[in-house]
Amino acid sequence: MTKTTLIFLVPGARALQGRQYWQACRDVMLLVTCLAACYSLLGFGWMLPLGFLLVASECYRGFFKLHQKACDNKLQQQSVDTENLDRVIQLFRRPGWWLPVLNWPWLTLGATGFAVALLARSTEVSLAGIVQGLPVAGELVQGMLSPDWSLLPDAVLIYARQTLEVALLGTGLGFLLALPVSFLCAQNLMGGNILARLVYLFCRAVMVIVRALPTFMLGLIFVALVGLGPFPGVLAITLFSFGVMVKLFSETIETIDYGAVEAVKASGGHWLNSVVFAVIPQALPGILAQLLYCMEINVHSATVLGLIGAEGIGLPIHEYLSALAYDSAATFILVTILMTIVIDYSSAFLRKRVL
Structure with missing residues (x-):
């Protein structure tokens, strides 16, 4: 051989x-x-x-x-x-x-x-488990086909509205916190000296820790801290949005044409001038598009947070499904689906207009 x-x-x-x-x-x-x-x-x-x-x-x-x-x-x-x-x-x-x-x-x-x-x-994946769950799935489908429409006003005017309010407020607060920190986490803006580099590394490390906690876990923590209601949902979405937006915004800032920044500095401008007159005009469309995308995610997160007592439309869905009242749960599920579709298409339309 x-x-x-x-x-x-x-x-x-x-x-x-x-x-x-x-x-x-x-x-x-x-x-x-x-x-x-x-x-x-x-x-x-x-x-x-x-x-x-x-x-x-x-x-x-x-x-x-x-x-x-x-x-x-x-x-x-x-x-x-x-x-x-x-x-x-x-x-x-x-x-x-x-x-x-x-x-x-x-x-x-x-x-x-x-x-x-x-x-x-x-993970104990089993085809037999799926087969055994088919009767329950049939009951759920039957409930979806004949929802209890008497619950529709409460589903739309109370729970869906509350979910949107939590998502909007949490996204807005997260945006206000994330925007200034994003400039400190942009590598192309924080490489001038050792102090700026240390600030960049510290901010990035803190943001990694913040993003390590999912929204559901943050909701559990804030429910334990401030009690039940929509307020812990707002806090959870705010902190989660803060971490995610800083990452998305800083990556958008790092893709800008740095020549405009150098032109501002060459004309005598300082770091803040370069951010205001060179960075923001270039990065703003991308930042707004990422903001709308985070809003979509937060609406979904606000729905799930209802399962842990943070109010929202997820709370009645969990209660009715636990009570096997599939026709009642179907009303809230359909409202959730419709709300998600409207938000997704609206966000996609606005992103096209922004970009």
Whole structure:
């Protein structure tokens, strides 16, 4: 067995020979992942045939690449004329032993498939559970088709209005907090000296911590601090919007044409002048578009916050679903769907107008 054949038989060896170290490590890790997942899911008896198939597939792909390289070398040596035309056409044809299914990247496909299978088992994904839940889904669909319309005034005038109020106020407060901090988190504006760099790193670190807490967890924290009602929902959405908007706004600021900033500084302007006269005019359309996008997210978040006692339309949905009153819950679900559709289309229309 030649050295070339040995190289093709070992996954990652061919890449290692070509000094593609990252690809070689990736191939070895994929092979180990496939074998370990096979042992966990199917048992030890399947590891040997699976390893043989994966190695055979990689070997086949290696020989096919070698064949292609040889054909390319011959093609460069051939002169395209009437006599050599048949030879040139022959070089473009695939060999008779070529099979597409063996030339697929089975190492990557196998690792991906096993990873999905392991995740499905770890999260207890079960088709039987879906089948068992079909009767309940049928009752919910039946309730959706015959909602209790007597609850519609309360759903629209009280709970939907409250959800929108929480989302609007939380988004507005988050925007007021995020806009000035966004300039401190923009790398292109805070690289002038060591102090500015330290301020940039500190602000970015704080924003990462803020964004690490999801809206639902923030809602639980503020419910424990200030009690039930819409106020903890406003606080949760404000803090969440603050963290997300700072990230989105600062990334928008970093994409501006910095030449305008340098022009302001060259004419004697200081940092604040460059922000007001060079940064904001360029970044404002993008900032407004990101603001509208955050508003969409916050309406959805305000709906979910009702589940933890922060009022909003999520509260009656949770109560009616818990009581198996699907016709009553259907009214609030339909209002939520309609409200979301209207907000999404309105926001998309406004973003097009802004940009």
